[in-house]
Amino acid sequence: MITLTALRSFSVPVQAPCITPENFAGKSITEIKALPVTEGNCNVTLGDLFKLEQTPEETPNITLNGDLGKVKRVGQAMKSGEIVINGNIGMHTGEKMAGGKIVITGNAGGWTGSEMKKGTIEIHGDGGDYLASPYRGNDLGMKGGLITVDGNVGSDVGCHLKGGIIKIKGSAGRFLGYHMNDGVIYVEKDCDVRTGACMVGGKIVVGGTLEILPSFTIDSIKPKVKVDNITSVTGPFYVFLGDLSEHGTGKLFVNKSANSALKFYEKYL
């Protein structure tokens, strides 16, 4: 295991895509220290910013400590292994990830798990904006894997989702699952407005309150819904279909008991 501890707090963004298990594997501490990173507009090395220590344990492969809110792109395109981040981490963590596991004990920045294909990301704090969403303008959404968030998430989470599962224990911001094609998003608490806008497929399960877009239509009431192979949530749930403005067949499961305001939809059943 390699432990990286920030030598100081960073005032400008640090781009550190080199912090991945594959990159560190087979390298000595001196070689790892020499890996290039940028701090603001300066080219520096990993050793300039972090104290590196090697311990004999096998997992996790990398542990990061310190105030890392400005450190971006950790675990970018990683394929295997495990990274544990003790504290907050900056944007684009686990971007284009194709396997392995990232555990974040604090809050994650925006675009965590963006364009990811496989693997697991555990966030014990809050999830930030654009969680599992592609870069602005792209439609390359998350294709597979699992993201769990213990806290809340920001806006535009799971945009263009094409597969995989996102589980959020807290509440979500606006435009959750915008233009999603497939996959599952489960929010245990409330959602802000425009949930599932432009969705054409997939499943969003909401345990708390939300506002339904007028382009969704009610389909049925179901007693429970399956999120993945191990989790199923009991409701009952209103099932909405949409987004009709995109001829979509996405499903929006909304907890009946938490949403008395949606009761009037029942007359259309």
Added chain:
Amino acid sequence: MTEILIKNGFVVDPRNKINCEKMDIAIKDNKIVKKINEKQAQIIDASGLTIMAGGVDIHSHIAGAEVNLGRIIRPEDHYKDPVRKTPITRSGTGYSIPSTFVTGYRYAEMGYTTVFNGSIASMKAKHAHEELNDIPLLDKGTFILTGDWWFVLENLAKNNIDECARLVAWLIHSARGYAIKVVNPGGLESWGFGRNVHSIDDQVPNFCITPREIMRGLIKVNKKLNMPHTIHLHTNNLGVPGNYQTTLDTMKALEDLSTDGKPVAHITHIQFACFKGENWRKFKSGAEDISKYINTHNHITLDMGQVTFSDTTTMTADGPFEFSLYEMGGHLKWVNSDVETESSGGIIPFEYKRNSPVNALQWSIGLELALLIKDPWKIFMTTDHPNGGPFYDYPKVLAWLYSKKAREATLKKCHKSARKKSLLPSINRELTLYEIAIMTRAGTAQALGLPNKGHLGVGADADVAIFNINPETLDIAQKFRTARRAFAHAVYTLKDGVIVTKDGQIVNSQIPGRTIWVDAQTKDPCRIDDDMKRKFKEYWTMEYENYPVTDHYIKVSDKVTVKASV
């Protein structure tokens, strides 16, 4: 005063009928001259290298409102291809819609020195010229969308050719444009009402005119004005299966207008207008029919609009065509616009894929056309940047043209249905360097009516491209990758007698390039009466007084004056 002597290179200059001859090129200031004093001159040793005139691109969307809107809606496109600044060049972004500076640099790296912008609406001309000013190292000009301008439609409907000619002269002058551009004649006006025209004899709503009359009328106008270029035509029904018939009808409708055997129209991105079959499932190539027609007629020139399999951005003034793409492409992003009384527009990001039967066949159609048309002076190489692919793919397109091996290598990776339908396996033609020079410089310069461009004769502009190709030792058809690399990075590019790139790297980025525009001087001035000014007030969001582009908008102006016969 600078003097440069390029020694011992193999010169390919089709305009002067020079085919790979070893000779020297002398440059004094910004012109090619017969002789200079060798002792004072800077010598470029070009032994074992091919020398051509600087490339002339006849159709490429490099500036204007639609290009800029394309940039706005595609942040992910810039993200893929950032360009760092160097001590000489400025930073920017590349890929399908590069920033202005990067456009100039990348064209120059490929040995291009002159580029003509596909289309702009004259209302948005000021913006286009500001962008053109910012494109370094290139001479450039722009075509003006005229075909659906209300005053033109009104006058053509009354068959008032002379008055229409005066108006068009005023329009081209006030937009500082180079030629008349006609896009989907009648269709753009119809698009303002959510409709389109589907043949050249459909009526345009509210104007009592057909596309046939618009095209014929504007060709007559073009002749009366003695414009250097023919009309630049984007046909009706573009991108619709079965449209090769419309294209043939269009060409037949213009046949009798050519009296001196010279071209009267340039049909641009012909690949998109060459589809056979009733629908996308029965999609076939119409290249055989079109090329058969072109081989026996001389009144039309074409450019390819080749598809290059890339993630690109389609942009055209043809609003209805872009709408059909939006419907096909999964409702992602779409810009739709109706430019008041002049044009429409649309932008869609689009990825051409080898494994799509339609896209793969489109790729094949472009090449079939270029190879089946025997005379390279009739069809030129473009990708309709960025509609078929970005212009940095030109070396790839050239490789497909000069090497059957290159074509086969790509065809192998294409969708099997396209492989079956493609005519390419039956075509053995491989273009020579001479023919390539025609398709990329000599022919385009001739079609555009640029006497000083596209050749290396005495008096020509000192725009020169030198490529690392030795025609004596390198068989480009076999070693197509080596030649492709050579075309992608010219050993030297000279612009106005100054070395701007060396070994594919920019060494001087301070040559601004000129903006070429046409001033067609009519005998009587255009009648701008109170009625016209009233219409400007009522129908335009712009006042008549603010409409023309004033001289200070153009950094380096190169006015071409022609005497009109009206």
